[in-house]
Amino acid sequence: MFFTYLRRELRRRRKAALVVASGLALGIALVIIVSSVSSGMTKAQDKVLESLYGLGTDMTVTKAAAAPGTGTTRPRFEFDAKDDDSTQSTDRVMVQGFQTLAATTVDEVADQSGVADAVGGLSLTVMKVDGQFRRGEFKQDEGAQQDSRTGPGGGAGQPQGEVQGGGASFDVNSFTVYGTDVTQQDLGPLTSSAITKGRTFKAAETDAKVAVVDASYAREKKLAVDKTVTISGTKYTIIGVSTADSGDAAANVYVPLKQAQTLADSKDEVTTVYVKAADSQQIDAVKSAIQKNISGTTVTTSADLADTVSGSLSTASDLASSVGKWLSIAVLIAAFLVAGLLTSSAVSRRVREFGTLKALGWKSGRVTRQVVGEALVNGLMGGVLGIAVGLGGAYAVTAISPTLTAQLGSSGGGGAMGGGPMGGGGPGRQTASRTLDIALTAPVSLSVILLAVGLAVTGGLVAGAFGGWRASRLRPADALRRVE
Template sequence: MFGIYLKRELGRRKKAALVIALGLALGIALVITVNSVSAGMTQAQGKVLKSLYGLGTDMTVTKARSAPTSNSSQGPNFKFDAKSSSKTSQSSDRVMTQGGQVLKSSLVAKVSAQKGVANAVGALSLNVTKVDGSFTQGKAQSSSGSGSSSGTGGQQGQGQAPGGGSSTGQPQVQGGGANFNVNSYSVAGVDVTNLALGPLSTMEVTSGKTFTSSQTNSKVAVVGKSYAKTKKYKVGSTFKVSGTKFTVIGIATPSSSESTTDVYLPLKQAQSLGDAKNEVTTIYVKASDSQQISAVKKQIQANISGTTVTTSADLASTVSGSLSTASNLASSVGKWLSIAVLAAAFLVAALLTSSAVSRRVREFGTLKALGWPSRKVTRQVVGESIVNGLLGGVLGIALGLAAAYTVTMISPTLTAQLGNSGGGGMGGGPGGGPGQQSAANTLQIALTAPVSATTIALAVGLAVTGGLIAGAMGGWRASRMRPADALRSVS
């Protein structure tokens, strides 16, 4: 009886049912769209952080660089041997550690021993500046009353010049100069016994091979694809750093986004080049439980003084640009807008249902006169409202999926700018060094809007809730009607 009456009544009031369903559908569709875009923002931010952290990295341990002393020189300097030839080629490499101050390699084991740490590995970030070119000596020339004469570098005094005339001026050096090329690139010293954690973990070797655990002190290198293309390196090519020859065994491509690291070397070789024996600049840490990262951070900071621990949450706060703006918009403005629209949709549905009940005075009064109890009348109204809500939910899910699909198809590009997180920061590679590379690292991320099963379940729940709210208001009003009201409305 309930189903038959429900079907007949909804069929009689198709327009009213459709208006209520559409109102709920718009609110539900907006909720789905906002949740999907927010999920897309989270994924985009995850890509940004993964490119800096390294796969499986939860935090890094560094040491902030101390302020330079008044007598220290922070700028690069190059010293060349003076040679007497008129044109001399010169070349020099300057290797510097990047990021914060160096840490003792023994701290890696100490970090690994902390409660909640699953694994830890050290890495050394270097920057190599290579200067090569040539000097050309100038020639000293002096003028005289009757002519001029030139020498090769000595000064002519006032008096008799070789040409017979008297010298009237000081010698002047003319010509000569220098022509030098400056090439700066980044180097990461990696622990070849644990490549799953650290700078190289974000790279995929697409040509050649990666390091083996036996190459802890071998003169071999893995080169980033972009740098290899610039220098025309391929597997088997060789290059020198401070006189040490390295052989390229692999070309690596970033697995998530552009890497700022150019060359990867075994850690011991990098330490030798940087004059940093048994030292690292960054310790990459993997926590045993991803839900306890904050606790692990506090544990490390408490037990290892003088270090800076940076987690994904810390690094996320440094992400700016259109990605950050869109994320804030989706998470704050979007959610509040969804709540406002849903509240309005629920209110409109309740008012329309209550209004429809007012127009059915004769109907409900007659049903009560025939013996229907108030609870049965209320159940009838609530049942109709729930059906309207479910219909609105179906329409809302369809609209929400269409909107999410449209966002994914358009894939608007967002810019993520990574600022310094302080204390050395973190990084998947040392291109500019942890904490320094991030200041100038800008990534382009394509936005998607994935729809999860949780979001669909939320939409269904909202649809039922909307129907219940509307039905509750309408049912309450219907239950208060008396059979006498129906008799008074009969003309």
């Protein structure tokens, strides 16, 4: 009897049911779209951060920033004076950030409570300067030629003229090198790239003259597997080509850590320690422990680095997390209220019907259940429609894949992750910024679908509560007054 009457009443009031369902569907669809876009924003930011320090890294440890006025001596480029115009070339290998930690710091970090794994790396910048000096030629003034031949007293005078031509023309090229611990390749910047040609390092190649080059750098310099790349006069055999999973690669060239230390004359030193926490919920506690127990270091978590992200990605993320969520909540509340008011209004138009049913023996509870049942079905229909519209909107965002820019600026001092280059230097201490283009997607998770179903049921119950309360107050006498 309940379902028969329910089906008949929903058919008879199709337009009213559609209006209620559409209102709920709008709110539910907006929640799905905003939630999926927010999830896409989070994944985009994760890709940006992973491109800097690699997968699995929860935090990095770098040397604390030097006090103002105690800057490190910068490298000098010197050239020999030669009589001819031959080309001269020189290069310098510099530690990114110009500050290093002792390699023993890696073991100290690994021994801290809550640390699952730690590995050290050395980030370098190689600057190569080549060109030539051109000798100038002295050109004598024509008007002064006679005077120069006969000076005062009949003697020879000084030639008058100027030196023309000459000068210098030099090209400056730079590229980045990362020294990776080949015995622990599951952590660090190289994990943000996939080997697309050749192979990666072997654990036995701790001090071998081998290298993995980034695909973009390989195309630019026409490098390939089995060819060689020269770094400060030392040739390294290319064993593999890597392609960054997203954005730019962490370095142009990867070599074993010991080789990088030799190139930079930084034996037993690293620039960054990459740390993986045993429990992602205890990252702040691990950070505090490292800072407390290992002096002279700066610990930066991925959350700290995320604060330096700006550009359209950051702006869109802020809008999705603040304006978008509040807007969806407001629309959802409005949809619930409208559904409740419409249901209550429909009950007021059914006074004769419910009054007659009560006169026939229906209890108030039965009438209320009938109204709540109708509202709940309307809510479920709105949920189905809202989920369909929400999935369609999320699919449209993913299909269009709007490109957002993420600009990573230095967090100041030594506070940023020191893994990858940022304008030619590690993000830990470089003032330049790095801009990445990220394609936005809007993935819809099962939890979002379940949330939509829950909202649909809730909307139906809210609407039913309004109508049921109104129906429970009706008396058979009200129906008799409306009999014509």
